[in-house]
Amino acid sequence: MLASLFGNSLLSKLDRRTAVLLYIGVLVDEWVTAIGLRPEEYGTHSLRRTKASIIYKATGNLRAVQILLGHAKIENTVRYLGVDVDDALSLVEATEI
Numbered sequence: 001m002l003a004s005l006f007g008n009s010l011l012s013k014l015d016r017r018t019a020v021l022l023y024i025g026v027l028v029d030e031w032v033t034a035i036g037l038r039p040e041e042y043g044t045h046s047l048r049r050t051k052a053s054i055i056y057k058a059t060g061n062l063r064a065v066q067i068l069l070g071h072a073k074i075e076n077t078v079r080y081l082g083v084d085v086d087d088a089l090s091l092v093e094a095t096e097i
Contacts, residue, residue: 021044024044028043028044052068056081056083062074065081074089
């Protein structure tokens with residue numbers, strides 16, 4: 001299936017993870033188009049950021065969002081979400097894991 005989408009020569013140069021990520025992008029584009037939205041406005045990255053923001057707003061648990069996003073540093077998660085640094089660090093210090 002992936003070879004038919006990306007061509008054999010391209011697929012042979014990509015590792016499995018990259019090929020899967022490309023395929024997920026194709027699926028998201030198809031789903032977004034199927035429900036009448038513009039695919040250029042809804043990609044895998046915007047969906048990832050939206051989900052992380054929803055989880056953070058619902059729980060206030062910045063550490064959980066950090067883990068879900070795979071960020072090594074909490075500062076990266078703070079920047080990614082656009083959260084006030086002082087508020088975020090206070091939440092992190094107050095959160096038990």
